Amino acid sequence: MNIVRRLHRSARLGSDLVSGFKLKCGLELHTQLKTDFKLFSLSKTSFNEPPNSSISYFDVGLPGTMPKLNPEALRLALRLAVSLDSDINLNSSFDRKHYFYPDQPLGYQITQHYSPIATGGFLKLDSRYDGIESTKKDIRIEQIQLEQDTGKTNYVKFDGEVRIDYNRANIPLIELVTKPDFETIGEVVAFIKKYQTLVKYLDVCTGDLETGAIRVDVNVSVNGGNRVEIKNLGSTSEVAEALGYEYRRQIECLKENVSILQETRSWDGKSTTALRSKEDALDYRYVPDSELPVIRLHSDIKKQVQESLPQLPDAVVEKLIASPFNIELKHAQFLVNNKHVLSYYYNLIESIKDIDVKRANNWLFHEVFGAFSKNNLAFDPDKISPSSLARLLHLIFIEKSITSASAKILLGHLVTAPNSMEIEQAMEQYDLGKPTGVSESDIDEIVDEICTEIIAANPDVIKRIKDGKHKSINYLIGQAMKETEGKVSSDIFAARFKALIGT
Ligand SMILES: Nc1ncnc2c1ncn2[C@@H]1O[C@H](COP(=O)(O)OP(=O)(O)OP(=O)(O)O)[C@@H](O)[C@H]1O
Numbered sequence: 285m286n287i288v289r290r291l292h293r294s295a296r297l298g299s300d301l302v303s304g305f306k307l308k309c310g311l312e313l314h315t316q317l318k319t320d321f322k323l324f325s326l327s328k329t330s331f332n333e334p335p336n337s338s339i340s341y342f343d344v345g346l347p348g349t350m351p352k353l354n355p356e357a358l359r360l361a362l363r364l365a366v367s368l369d370s371d372i373n374l375n376s377s378f379d380r381k382h383y384f385y386p387d388q389p390l391g392y393q394i395t396q397h398y399s400p401i402a403t404g405g406f407l408k409l410d411s412r413y414d415g416i417e418s419t420k421k422d423i424r425i426e427q428i429q430l431e432q433d434t435g436k437t438n439y440v441k442f443d444g445e446v447r448i449d450y451n452r453a454n455i456p457l458i459e460l461v462t463k464p465d466f467e468t469i470g471e472v473v474a475f476i477k478k479y480q481t482l483v484k485y486l487d488v489c490t491g492d493l494e495t496g497a498i499r500v501d502v503n504v505s506v507n508g509g510n511r512v513e514i515k516n517l518g519s520t521s522e523v524a525e526a527l528g529y530e531y532r533r534q535i536e537c538l539k540e541n542v543s544i545l546q547e548t549r550s551w552d553g554k555s556t557t558a559l560r561s562k563e564d565a566l567d568y569r570y571v572p573d574s575e576l577p578v579i580r581l582h583s584d585i586k587k588q589v590q591e592s593l594p595q596l597p598d599a600v601v602e603k604l605i606a607s608p609f610n611i612e613l614k615h616a617q618f619l620v621n622n623k624h625v626l627s628y629y630y631n632l633i634e635s636i637k638d639i640d641v642k643r644a645n646n647w648l649f650h651e652v653f654g655a656f657s658k659n660n661l662a663f664d665p666d667k668i669s670p671s672s673l674a675r676l677l678h679l680i681f682i683e684k685s686i687t688s689a690s691a692k693i694l695l696g697h698l699v700t701a702p703n704s705m706e707i708e709q710a711m712e713q714y715d716l717g718k719p720t721g722v723s724e725s726d727i728d729e730i731v732d733e734i735c736t737e738i739i740a741a742n743p744d745v746i747k748r749i750k751d752g753k754h755k756s757i758n759y760l761i762g763q764a765m766k767e768t769e770g771k772v773s774s775d776i777f778a779a780r781f782k783a784l785i786g787t
Pocket residue numbers: 308309310311312461462463464465503504505508509510511512513563
């Protein structure tokens with residue numbers, strides 16, 4: 285079988301490692317920082333704007349313009365570096381990395397090569413949260429550097445034109461380079477997901493791979509051979525597929541005694557293909573940027589940034605899955621990935637007072653989120669505020685003035701209503717409260733009547749129940765709830781049916 289056919293066959297086999305062939309992998313992650321302005325100019329970092337509408341003279345490299353560092357980008361880079369426990373460089377500086385590309389009009393990219401903003405640090409992976417094979421694994425960080433993004437080259441396919449949009453030129457990026465510590469594909473995927481969560485949580489970046497806010501280069505070698513770099517992978521599944529393919533390609537090369545070149549390859553969805561041989565640092569003719577001063581930081585900077593950081597995602601997850609919250613792991617992870625829902629959750633728990641947290645969790649994660657997703661809507665806290673939800677829980681469990689069944693119907697109305705509504709107002713509007721003006725003994729009588737009718741109409745069900753199929757009683761309760769439109773609680777019906785049937 286030829287190499288290519290064998291490769292395709294093995295690529296389909298999944299991403300398991302092959303014994304005797306040790307995978308070694310390191311990542312370079314480019315992350316767009318969420319600043320209002322660009323890295324070295326005062327043009328806005330707007331996305332999805334008409335091409336070339338958000339550019340300054342500096343962004344397009346006009347002579348006579350000079351760069352000036354945006355301190356906001358520095359602040360965000362420091363937040364990330366400190367959260368990874370990196371060492372902050374108190375005297376970092378910018379360098380010019382030379383290469384020609386039409387979307388890079390200066391003829392060089394301003395980056396940090398000789399003296400980056402931070403070095404060292406690590407991101408901890410843990411089998412409990414990150415689904416990796418080994419119990420724990422620290423991925424060490426080589427360095428973190430600030431640099432400018434390039435413009436975007438758009439190849440207009442059919443009329444032979446190349447169009448360049450400079451809106452992205454000079455948007456601030458950090459390049460985070462890891463040590464080659466990854467030994468499995470699972471670790472690589474887990475790292476990227478965890479990194480996404482972290483940058484989103486810290487408000488450093490939107491965290492999207494799909495929009496290119498994070499772009500990943502993967503470096504792969506097998507059994508100590510040359511490293512091959514795969515550029516610009518756009519999703520974690522693409523990373524996993526490209527990495528699996530490249531690992532197998534290199535194994536086949538080793539088996540056939542074909543030498544593996546140190547090169548940059550690209551991924552086309554099926555295979556990796558050679559782009560160019562890998563430049564050495566020498567090829568880029570790095571020189572210090574003569575127009576940008578050294579960034580000098582106070583020796584206390586790490587401590588200062590540390591104090592400004594929120595509790596980090598892993599610690600938050602650990603807190604949420606423990607008492608008193610006791611949230612399921614997947615829900616806790618959802619909350620750290622959606623910070624606005626996390627603060628909603630904290631507000632809810634603060635408002636519920638004498639209601640059991642378990643009940644609040646159940647109603648938020650199942651009933652409220654369920655009501656939104658049933659209507660194909662994203663969760664919108666404006667439709668039901670934490671205090672409204674707390675009020676609803678109070679009405680269900682403490683005042684018992686609405687049944688669970690009616691409350692679920694009410695949620696459906698609230699999430700689809702054009703405006704937000706007070707709970708009591710909505711209960712009235714949709715007639716979902718328990719019957720008022722009817723005495724307890726009247727309700728008792730009605731319940732009795734309904735249950736007797738339902739029993740008479742369902743002799744086969746009654747027989748099943750008497751034969752020991754106790755669960756069949758739920759069918760009868762369902763009928764009774766339908767009859768009363770959920771206004772009487774299912775517990776009341778359950779008790780009455782049991783009494784009448786004599787089970
Ligand atoms: N033997 C190896 N096998 C796999 N990966 C490796 C190996 N040695 C180094 N790496 C990884 O290669 C990457 C090197 O990235 P770095 O940015 O330092 O250099 P580069 O790729 O030459 O530069 P550029 O930014 O121009 O692409 C790191 O992620 C590192 O962990």
